[in-house]
Amino acid sequence: MDIEVSRMFKFDGDGPVKAMADIIIEGQFAVRGFKVVSGKKGLFVGAPARQGKDGKWYDSACAITDEAKQALTATVLKAYEEDGEN
Template sequence: MNITDVRVRKVAKQGKMRAIVSITIDNEFVVHDIKVIEGDKGLFIAMPSKKSVDGEYRDIAHPINSDTRRLLQDTILKAYDEASDEVIDSRPVETEAAPTGVGSLF
């Protein structure tokens, strides 16, 4: 597995999240919404997750072994360190609902 692209969007400091990252694997598969989090022991990554009915967050996609997790984390944190200091506002933005119909999934 090769991580062929890493896109880092640093966010304004509003808590512990520092960036939102997308990675491309082997120029064929993309994983969006990986978070860079500032923890008590430094930066770490949190894989994309969804809140379940019982209120717990469950990963949508994640590595299945520690070597792959380490590869992802090392690659993402290196890209985070090298990224510009330009930040985006991570607060939710109200938008109009997208029209349904042709080209829409919903």
């Protein structure tokens, strides 16, 4: 699966969200709003989400297979680590 990070915006500060990323899948489909988050076990990639009327957060997009999730996570974290500046 070909996944490309089209935009990476890093945040300054001590909050858990370190960056936002947009991706392009197979050169044909863009998904905006992935988050690079610092958690208890290190960095992870959070899916785009919207808050429902009930106040809970719901993913707007997610990987269906473990292979797709691993590819997406690896691509976004690599771009985050390689991106020295905004």
